[in-house]
Amino acid sequence: xxxxxxxxxxxxxxxxxxxxxxxxxxxxxxxxxxxxxxxxxxxxxxxxxxxxxxxxxxxxxxxxxxxxxxxxxxxxxxxxxxxxxxxxxxxxxxxxxxxxxxxxxxxxxxxxxxxxxxxxxxxxxxxxxxxxxxxxxxxxxxxxxxxxxxxxxxxxxxxxxxxxxxxxxxxxxxxxxxxxxxxxxxxxxxxxxxxxxxxxxxxxxxxxxxxxxxxxxxxxxxxxxxxxxxxxxxxxxxxxxxxxxxxxxxxxxxxxxx
Numbered sequence: 001x002x003x004x005x006x007x008x009x010x011x012x013x014x015x016x017x018x019x020x021x022x023x024x025x026x027x028x029x030x031x032x033x034x035x036x037x038x039x040x041x042x043x044x045x046x047x048x049x050x051x052x053x054x055x056x057x058x059x060x061x062x063x064x065x066x067x068x069x070x071x072x073x074x075x076x077x078x079x080x081x082x083x084x085x086x087x088x089x090x091x092x093x094x095x096x097x098x099x100x101x102x103x104x105x106x107x108x109x110x111x112x113x114x115x116x117x118x119x120x121x122x123x124x125x126x127x128x129x130x131x132x133x134x135x136x137x138x139x140x141x142x143x144x145x146x147x148x149x150x151x152x153x154x155x156x157x158x159x160x161x162x163x164x165x166x167x168x169x170x171x172x173x174x175x176x177x178x179x180x181x182x183x184x185x186x187x188x189x190x191x192x193x194x195x196x197x198x199x200x201x202x203x204x205x206x207x208x209x210x211x212x213x214x215x216x217x218x219x220x221x222x223x224x225x226x227x228x229x230x231x232x233x234x235x236x237x238x239x240x241x242x243x244x245x246x247x248x249x250x251x252x253x254x255x256x257x258x
Contacts, residue, residue: 032144032146033144033145033146033158033160033161034139034144036144036158036160036179036184037138037139037142037144037160037162037177037179038139039184040177040179040184040185040186041138041139043183043184043185043213043214043215044215046211046240046241047073047074047240047241048071048072048073048074048240048241048242048243048244049070049071049072049211049238049239049240050069050070050071050072050238050239050242050244051069051070051211051235051236051237051238051239052067052068052069052070052083052235052236052237052238053067053068053070053233053234053235053236053238054066054067054068054233054234054236055067055068055123055125055231055232055233056231056232056234057123057124057125057126057231058228058229058230058231058232059228059229060228060229064085064124065084065085066082066084066085066088066123067082067083067084067236068080068081068082068083069081069083071244071248071249073244073245073246073248073249076095076096076097077095077096077246077248077249078093078094078095078249079092079093079094079095079248079249079253079254079257080092080093081257081258082123088123089105090103090105091103091104091105092254092255092257093254094249094250094251094254095249096249099112100112100113101113101251101254103251103254103255105255110251110254110255125231126200126221126222126223126229126230126231127221127231138162138175141164141165141168141170142162142163142164142165142168142170142175143162143163143165144160144161144162145160145161145162145163146158146159146160147159147160147161147176149181150178152178152180152187152188153187153205155180155181155182155185155187156180156181156182157178157179157180157181157187157188158178158179158181159176159177159178160176160177160178160179161174161175161176161177162174162175162176162177171193171194172191172192172193172194172199173192173193173194173195173196174192174196175189175190175191175192176189176190176192177189177190183207183214185204185207185214185215185216186204186216187203187204187205187216188201188202188203188204189201189202190202197224198224199223199224199225200221200222200223200224201221201222201224202219202220202221203219203220203221203222204216204218204219205217205218205219205220206218206234210235210237210238211237211238211239211240212239212240213240215235215238217234217235218232218233218234218235219232219233219234220232220233
């Protein structure tokens with residue numbers, strides 16, 4: 001089983017989570033678990049986003065680096081362009097709603113990915129193609145429970161358990177999240193299956209300002225049953241809320257964007 005919607009918890013490259021407005025359930029006292037998760041999620045949200053990043057895929061016998069550019073508009077539209085290595089340069093992925101298109105310049109062909117391919121690995125990483133379209137909301141599709149407090153890399157954190165609601169189409173049995181108390185940064189998340197088995201662990205480190213927001217700039221996911229494997233995302237640049245039109249997110253533009 002692969003990680004679904006880190007995008008939701010950590011990954012501004014995809015930014016496809018639908019969230020509700022942040023409204024306090026109480027006017028005084030400590031924030032509730034749901035309020036904390038909402039504030040953390042809002043740090044990743046912008047009307048639009050643009051970024052450059054490096055993805056490093058680590059395996060026991062090899063390591064591969066892929067650099068990418070990304071653009072997103074709201075929850076429905078996103079485009080990812082591979083800029084290196086040379087053999088993959090120009091490869092692009094387009095998300096429109098729940099559709100994902102892939103442009104392969106080597107064969108001069110754009111392909112709409114069928115459901116049978118959605119569970120396959122994204123460019124050999126620990127993410128799947130389906131991670132780009134899963135729109136589960138960490139606010140509306142989960143119930144939230146405060147487990148206590150903990151410390152991650154010297155930062156006091158809230159420790160929160162998120163359990164999918166019965167009607168939500170989510171593969172996880174639960175997600176445990178560590179959220180920084182001061183800046184509401186998502187610093188760690190553990191993903192469990194329906195049998196309460198730990199599947200993946202996500203870590204956010206190297207906190208710095210990105211696009212005017214304080215965010216972890218290095219993100220790492222490790223499968224529990226393959227601890228020698230991991231995928232690392234390092235952000236080179238990230239900006240939010242620059243003007244962008246839906247017409248940018250087309251199959252035709254996917255072929256020529258640079």
